[in-house]
Amino acid sequence: MRGKINFEIRNKRICFRLMIERNITVLRGNSATGKTTMMEMIRDYDNLGESSGITLKCQKNCRILEGRDWQERLKTIHDSIVFIDEGNVFLKSAAFASGIQRTDNYYVIATRNHLQQLPYSIDTIYEIRKNQKYPRFQKLYQNLSLKHILNSDFDLFITEDQKSGFQFFQRVADDRIACISAQGKSNLSRMIRKYPGKKILVIADAAALGAEIETLVQYQKLHPDELFFFLPESFEWLILQSGLIKSNDIPEILKNPAEYIACEKYFSWERFFTELLISHTKEISYMCYDKSELPEFYQKPEHAEKILRAMEID
Amino acid sequence: MLRVYFGDHPKEIYNTSVYFNNSYQDQWLSDLFARELIRKIDCSEVVDSNVIRNSVLGSFPPTKLSGGVKTLLLLYFEPKSKIFNISTCGDNCAKYILKIAEEKDITVTLHHAMYFGKHFQLKVINEKRRKVISDPEEFLFLASEYLRGDSNARED
Numbered sequence: 001m002r003g004k005i006n007f008e009i010r011n012k013r014i015c016f017r018l019m020i021e022r023n024i025t026v027l028r029g030n031s032a033t034g035k036t037t038m039m040e041m042i043r044d045y046d047n048l049g050e051s052s053g054i055t056l057k058c059q060k061n062c063r064i065l066e067g068r069d070w071q072e073r074l075k076t077i078h079d080s081i082v083f084i085d086e087g088n089v090f091l092k093s094a095a096f097a098s099g100i101q102r103t104d105n106y107y108v109i110a111t112r113n114h115l116q117q118l119p120y121s122i123d124t125i126y127e128i129r130k131n132q133k134y135p136r137f138q139k140l141y142q143n144l145s146l147k148h149i150l151n152s153d154f155d156l157f158i159t160e161d162q163k164s165g166f167q168f169f170q171r172v173a174d175d176r177i178a179c180i181s182a183q184g185k186s187n188l189s190r191m192i193r194k195y196p197g198k199k200i201l202v203i204a205d206a207a208a209l210g211a212e213i214e215t216l217v218q219y220q221k222l223h224p225d226e227l228f229f230f231l232p233e234s235f236e237w238l239i240l241q242s243g244l245i246k247s248n249d250i251p252e253i254l255k256n257p258a259e260y261i262a263c264e265k266y267f268s269w270e271r272f273f274t275e276l277l278i279s280h281t282k283e284i285s286y287m288c289y290d291k292s293e294l295p296e297f298y299q300k301p302e303h304a305e306k307i308l309r310a311m312e313i314d
Numbered sequence: 315m316l317r318v319y320f321g322d323h324p325k326e327i328y329n330t331s332v333y334f335n336n337s338y339q340d341q342w343l344s345d346l347f348a349r350e351l352i353r354k355i356d357c358s359e360v361v362d363s364n365v366i367r368n369s370v371l372g373s374f375p376p377t378k379l380s381g382g383v384k385t386l387l388l389l390y391f392e393p394k395s396k397i398f399n400i401s402t403c404g405d406n407c408a409k410y411i412l413k414i415a416e417e418k419d420i421t422v423t424l425h426h427a428m429y430f431g432k433h434f435q436l437k438v439i440n441e442k443r444r445k446v447i448s449d450p451e452e453f454l455f456l457a458s459e460y461l462r463g464d465s466n467a468r469e470d
Contacts, residue, residue: 014370030404031382032356036331037371086381086402087329092322092425112401113425114461189458193451215427215458222451 001060001079001104002262008057009041015134016041020081020106023263024120026210027110027137029127034135035110039064039085060106071099079104086111104264116186119208119268122231141213145231147311149201154228156195160185160204164294165235169203171299172308189215192227199226206231207270232311234270236277236289242310244303245280245287315446316415316436319397319423320460326397326423327388333398334384335377340364342391343376351387351410356380382407389414389422401425412436427457 005020016038018025027035043064044052056062061080065073066088074082082105090096091109097117100107109115125140146152157173159166162181173179182191185204189212192200202216209216209231220227232238240250253260253276257269266272274291281289287297297303319326327333340363342348349360356379358368367373379387382403389398389411400411400422408430414420421439430436435448440460447453 013372028404030406031402032380032406033404036381037378087331089328112404112428114427116462186462189455193455215454218427218429218454219451222454 004258005060010055018137021258022124023106025108025124027126028112033128042083082107084109101267102264114211116211120210122206122209122213125210145229149230150308154201155198156200158182158191158202164291167294185209185212201228201230203230205234205270207233208268234273236273238307238310242307247280315419317421317439318436319439323397323423326399328399330385330398330402331381338376351383355383386410389420394419397421399423405429
């Protein structure tokens, strides 16, 4: 499955509308906002169809996944939006994380659990707000990332990446700013704690940071003058977005990635952007992208500046 | 005192909603504190022990209360030996969890970093720790330490 999917479910009393943009969407937020009510409506429609009294508008089938036989049921579901309510203990399992990979479904999961085994984006975590006639889905984390980091006065860069991204930001940091790698997103919060009192910029891929962002944001609330984020979709996305790679199709793809990224092939968007960058540079020796060793081309000051400014481009 | 265990606990009641549906008692809804929880969190009024009402859903039974309120009612009414999963509660339930724990020792499991605000006291009991924690930063980092790692991913 690919593309953005509009979903609407309603009965005589309530209506939920959501645009589903990627393979994994997570619903969190306060209690009593309507998450379970929506899940119950989907379950009723899944069981009884229109005779449930519920109206569902969606170009894909909408299914509920729950219970002990979830693995058997999942095998029968294709090209659908799969909804999973909290209370399903399998959500945390390694079997679930591997079971939904390479499937052609999108998943909407209502849970506050720390799902570190799933690479979901910070942009697909929603809460429901109730301040209008009908509940409204709102992204839980918006405008977290700085767009301009040139000429800033940070003491320390902490990168999630330990390869090309780290090499790039280490060069950018020069001798003015210390730069260390957390060697993975799950180590970011542990690393931050080692440097109290320092002004830190955390550099990480938004595409797969969903499980970690809650802790990072809570830490930022405690230290608003010390912790800042630079969260491009991924480092490779940043290079593509910078315009350094001349191509007719890249701008089109970046304008609406969902239309190009098949979820059965790419569990996380960062993998797609890495492949895209590699495929567009493989014939040009000096810019041939290698995740383990960043070519000098990308580190030249004028090119590095273009890459750093890519977050400013809408 | 609130005793928090991060991650899976062998005795936890994980799906508190189903447990509530099968174990709540009519008289619970006559209790003033229970009615306050339902009013403040679910924006609903108890009409009688089997009927609750709000402007969106109309009249509905206790089984249709929110997952957060169901968990709070279980913490309040059930014996303290029961261990309930409070990740079914949003941050808007946190102050009520602390309030219940002022009157009664409760042990809970937590599968995310709930925000308890800046002023709280609780014990994190993973690895037989028994230290009282009142520092949000210490709580946050214990949460992130205990909630990560392969040991926290279920095998089934």
